[in-house]
Amino acid sequence: MKRLAIVGSQWGDEGKGKVVNYFSEKFEWVVRFSGGANAGHTIYYKGKKYVNHLLPSINPGNYSKGFLGAGMVIDLEQLIKELKVMEEDFPGISNRFYIDLEAFIVLPWHKEEDELLESMRREPIGTTKRGIGPAYTDKVSREGIKLYHIFDDKLLKQRLEDIFYLKNNIYSGRLKSNAKDVYNYLLKQREELKNLKVNYESAIDMSKVFRNSTVLFEGAQGVLLDLDFGTYPFVTSAACMAHGVSSVGFSTFELDEVYGVLKAYTTRVGSGPFPTEIKGELGEKIAKLGNEFGATTGRARSVGWLDLPALRYAKIRSGLTGFVITKADILNGFDEIKVCTGYEINGEIKEIPSSSYDFSKAKPVYETLPGWKDTNDVNFLKYMAFIEEKTGVKIHYISYGPKTEEMCSKNDLIMNM
Template sequence: MKRVAIVGSQWGDEGKGKVVNYFSKNYEWIVRYSGGANAGHTIYIDGKKYVNHLLPSITPNGYSKGFLGAGMVIDLEQLINELKILEADFPGISSKIYIDYETFLVLPWHKEEDELRESMRKNPIGTTKKGIGPAYTDKVSREGIKLYNIFDEKLLKERLSEIYYLKNKIYSGKIKSTDKDVFEYLLKVKRDLDKLNVNFASAVKMGDVFRSTSVLFEGAQGVLLDLDFGTYPFVTSGSTMAHGVSSVGFSTFELDKVMGVLKAYTTRVGSGPFPTELFDETGGKIAKLGNEFGATTGRPRRVGWLDLPALRYAKIRSGLNEFVITKADVLDGFDEVKICTKYDVEGKIKEIPDSSYDFYKAKPIYETLKGWKSTNDVNFLKYMAFIEEFTGVKINYISYGPKTEEMCTKNNMIMRIKG
């Protein structure tokens, strides 16, 4: 496979970072095409934990390189911090990172806006307050800064002055970061990026490079948080699906495979509908065993049983044709597990939502399956077979722990099955 996209099949936090890191050694380029610093991808290298919010989940001591695409909104200060952490253990890693000139920047005032807007809402959305929403808002309303602006100081000053004038009017002087503050901030981060030897590039020129080698596209969050097709308004501000590769100049028709990552159960951070959410002792137990806390915010994740109608919805929306299942080991030792197979939506039985609105009205209909002692148990194989039969998507890889190497193919797992 030369061009593969890996996306989240649920509400994010499925373990995409580890999965991308596992496969990255086989690809020359790892491309982040959407999202911002509100997405935390956790990887383990030689037993040490790293949390990347913006960097692609490359293997730092391998040959692969990373590209940050125009569909992202980038907090350059956060990016620099991540690079410095990796540089301490892998000197020269920054020279393997390329940023598209067209990427949009998250600026200090975007974070202020995020807090202000969330505090003003009657019903808060549950934003991470990383400035992602306001940055995407400025992108759409043509009031923002792209990476290439920082290479023209005269134009940058003019742009920032115009933008600050408008923001000052809208927020009645509540924005503390002035245009001069942001200008100095951007000059500083540019100097830092230059010192680290980060590369700047155009996806137009990189297109021929990408098409002549192997590329792994790394998605952010999950399909159910997509701006267009997720549980709006409790979504992120960009594309979380494979279609987002268009921001790097690719079509989904050019992809050889779209892999969806799913947990053996379901989690969600923040507000919004969650049909299979558990509020009992079982939910608390799964959350504790799975260490379900957001990699970016540290907030406890909401926990529920696996939701098959949601997975079928994700399959159709994002063109998923293979699954990787993670955290199956968290359910080790349960006598039985439940799995949602259908929704009751205002009296109508549905195996797949018609639109994201159905998630708000859905009442889960469960089937109960026998639990497993370990992922080498035949009952876990039956659990996966149940998922495959319902969704029509094969599970080819299983993650059974947090470390990158704690992955195996389903065939290898079958060889270890105990009846």
């Protein structure tokens, strides 16, 4: 494969960072094409844990490079923190990262807006308060700052003054940030990035480079949190599906494969519909076994049984051609495993939601399958075969632990049974 996209098949938190990191050794470029610092991707390298929110999940030990695309909104302060952590163990690694000049920047007042807006809602959405929504809002309303603005002092100052004039009127002087402070803040971040020797390139200039090398596209969150097709309004503000590669100048038709990452069960963090949620002691037990706490916020995730209608929906929406299953080991030792095979909606059984609205009305229809002792148990193989049969998507790889190397192909698993 020359071009592979990896996206979340559920509500995010499926273990994409580890999966991307596993595949990255086979690719020259790892490209983040959407999202911001509200997405945490955890990787392990030589026994050490790294939690990155913006950096593409490159393999630190090889030649792979990372590209942050124009579909992202980038918190420069957070990016610098992540680079400095990586620099401690891999001196010079910052020079292996490139940022698209068209990418938008998360500004200090975006985080203030995020908190203000969430506090004013009758029903909070459950944002991470990282400023992602307000940054994307400014992008759409043409009130944002692109990366290239920070290299033109006069233009940057003028734009910040114009934007702040509007925001100060909207929020009646409640913002603590002002244009002068944000200007000086951005100049400081620019200098730090210069010292780290980060590269700046547009996707236009990188087009030939990408098409003459191997590229792994790293998605953020999951299909069910996609702005257009997720469980709106309880979604993120970015594209979470493979079509987001268009922000880096690619078409989905140019992709060789689109792998969807799914847990052997389902989780979601924050508010919004969750048809297969397991309430009470059992849900708490699985959450504890799976260490289901957000890498970005530390918030506890709700846990549910595997949701096949949601996976079928993700398959169609994002053009999934294969699955990578994670955290199957968390369900080791369970006598029985439930799987949602359909939704009852207004008295009708549906295998695939017609729209994201269906998730809020769905009553899950379950089948019960035998559990497994460990992932070498034949019952786990039957579980995967059941998923493949019911979704029409093959499972290609299995993750059975948090470390990058704790993955294998399904073929290898079968051969070793």
